[in-house]
Amino acid sequence: MTDPSRPSRPDPRIATALRDLFGIPESDLRADAELDADLHLDSLSVVELQVALEESTGVRINPEDPSAIRTLGDLQSVLEAAIATGQPAFPSLKLSEDR
Amino acid sequence: MPTSRTAVVTGLGAVTPYGIGVDSLWNGLLAGRSTARRITRFDPSDHAVQIACEVPGFEPTEYLPRRLARQLDPFAQYALVAAAEALGQAGLLAEADGMHWPANDQVDSRRVGVVIASGIGAIQEATDQHERLRTGGPGRVRPYLAIALPLNMAGGQVAIRHGLRGPNYSVVSACASATDAIGSALDLIRAGRADVVVAGGAEAAVNPLTIAGFAAAGALSRRNAEPARASRPFDIDRDGFVTGEGAGVVVLERPAHAAARDATVLAEVIGYGISNDAYHPTQPAPDGDGAIVALRLALDDAGLGTSDIDHINAHGTSTRLNDAAETVAVRTVFGNQTDRLPVTSTKSAIGHLLGAAGGVEAVATVMALADGVVPATLNLERRDPVCDLDVVVGEPRKQALRTALSSSFGFGGHNAVLAFQAV
Numbered sequence: 001m002t003d004p005s006r007p008s009r010p011d012p013r014i015a016t017a018l019r020d021l022f023g024i025p026e027s028d029l030r031a032d033a034e035l036d037a038d039l040h041l042d043s044l045s046v047v048e049l050q051v052a053l054e055e056s057t058g059v060r061i062n063p064e065d066p067s068a069i070r071t072l073g074d075l076q077s078v079l080e081a082a083i084a085t086g087q088p089a090f091p092s093l094k095l096s097e098d099r
Numbered sequence: 100m101p102t103s104r105t106a107v108v109t110g111l112g113a114v115t116p117y118g119i120g121v122d123s124l125w126n127g128l129l130a131g132r133s134t135a136r137r138i139t140r141f142d143p144s145d146h147a148v149q150i151a152c153e154v155p156g157f158e159p160t161e162y163l164p165r166r167l168a169r170q171l172d173p174f175a176q177y178a179l180v181a182a183a184e185a186l187g188q189a190g191l192l193a194e195a196d197g198m199h200w201p202a203n204d205q206v207d208s209r210r211v212g213v214v215i216a217s218g219i220g221a222i223q224e225a226t227d228q229h230e231r232l233r234t235g236g237p238g239r240v241r242p243y244l245a246i247a248l249p250l251n252m253a254g255g256q257v258a259i260r261h262g263l264r265g266p267n268y269s270v271v272s273a274c275a276s277a278t279d280a281i282g283s284a285l286d287l288i289r290a291g292r293a294d295v296v297v298a299g300g301a302e303a304a305v306n307p308l309t310i311a312g313f314a315a316a317g318a319l320s321r322r323n324a325e326p327a328r329a330s331r332p333f334d335i336d337r338d339g340f341v342t343g344e345g346a347g348v349v350v351l352e353r354p355a356h357a358a359a360r361d362a363t364v365l366a367e368v369i370g371y372g373i374s375n376d377a378y379h380p381t382q383p384a385p386d387g388d389g390a391i392v393a394l395r396l397a398l399d400d401a402g403l404g405t406s407d408i409d410h411i412n413a414h415g416t417s418t419r420l421n422d423a424a425e426t427v428a429v430r431t432v433f434g435n436q437t438d439r440l441p442v443t444s445t446k447s448a449i450g451h452l453l454g455a456a457g458g459v460e461a462v463a464t465v466m467a468l469a470d471g472v473v474p475a476t477l478n479l480e481r482r483d484p485v486c487d488l489d490v491v492v493g494e495p496r497k498q499a500l501r502t503a504l505s506s507s508f509g510f511g512g513h514n515a516v517l518a519f520q521a522v
Binding site: 020021022023040044045047048051054055060 | 160164165166169238239240241242243245246
């Protein structure tokens with residue numbers, strides 16, 4: 001899903017959330033960075049990030065297939081689509097399967 | 100399954116209203132400086148009680164990775180910082196790869212346990228997320244609530260961070276919680292279930308909900324205009340306790356295990372007494388009954404008589420009922436030995452850390468034994484006639500100390516007493 005032609009600079013809202021929530025520096029934020037393997041975000045952390053992004057953008061982030069979001073570029077595409085759709089944030093979220 | 104009747108203390112850690120670290124606690128107690136102030140955690144203007152002993156300037160990411168800090172309520176943050184200090188002093192932090200075991204091949208991580216208690220737990224997380232639920236709906240509640248809220252997560256995260264794979268659970272007995280945690284750690288070592296146990300308590304309850312509730316119950320001092328004089332155990336003008344926050348953690352170890360790896364031994368835990376008043380949810384039994392049982396059990400467990408004890412770190416909350424009932428209990432147990440027994444209340448300086456109190460007071464008791472000095476109790480200006488113990492006032496009292504007791508009593512009728520011995 002990642003578009004390799006995308007600019008490597010991440011959306012500042014994503015960069016801010018990743019720094020504030022998890023201490024991930026902007027220098028680690030390549031578009032092809034995998035949320036799991038490269039940024040070490042477990043499923044719980046991805047939902048934590050989602051809640052923070054919904055709060056900072058005010059729109060609902062509700063991808064059709066959450067498991068398709070593997071890289072930072074994927075996440076950025078989903079965020080941009082959500083902003084374009086403009087659904088208000090904070091309907092119920094998919095619950096994590098972490099114990 | 101090697102066992103031992105006693106356990107040695109090989110590490111101490113503290114986060115207290117004096118700041119981070121055992122040194123700041125011990126220096127503050129010896130200096131006799133009160134830490135009670137007007138509350139800054141929230142605007143207390145509408146509250147009947149506006150004072151507390153807060154941990155000053157605590158920025159969790161100075162001590163913990165940001166991601167881990169985000170997963171923790173402040174009570175657990177305090178626990179992790181104190182545990183790291185204690186493990187470091189015990190020589191049980193691996194230097195090579197930061198925080199992960201095995202620190203050395205003399206220690207089996209499956210035999211390193213953690214028992215970290217709290218009386219209240221993640222009240223800040225609960226109230227913060229409840230507010231988000233109320234104002235934004237279910238989708239605003241953060242998923243980390245599921246790991247920040249449970250009371251066991253302080254100990255769980257200590258184990259995860261440091262790779263400690265042995266027995267791990269929490270105990271809850273209100274203001275006796277941390278003392279019971281250390282007693283449980285002693286039991287684990289006696290039973291042969293662990294060689295090392297990281298034990299203590301953590302609390303972060305300077306929160307509008309907790310303060311309002313404990314104030315409504317009449318437990319807290321209302322001396323808002325004079326916070327530094329508010330916690331005054333055994334004084335005739337005492338009017339309740341001052342809420343404190345922080346964590347106190349000890350590393351207990353099977354003596355032969357510590358000796359085999361040449362660990363520095365700070366003191367020994369030789370006895371534990373535990374009982375319940377079975378009397379009232381908040382009031383101690385006026386005749387000190389349950390406390391008497393716990394004190395006697397601790398002495399018996401340690402194989403000591405009343406003449407063997409050199410010092411008591413009292414529960415000494417500064418409530419009218421506790422200090423009177425505790426005095427009755429000590430007098431009943433120690434009889435004519437009472438008048439030669441220096442007593443102090445750590446709570447006079449740092450407030451009542453609730454489920455962490457016994458952890459910090461265990462640290463203070465070990466330091467008293469190691470240094471041969473009992474810190475003074477602050478604000479004891481006019482002794483209540485019903486509190487006629489030899490409470491150390493003014494300057495710290497230098498005195499050779501061989502043994503000491505640390506007492507904790509809690510809402511619910513819980514009584515717990517630990518016996519320590521100098522090395």
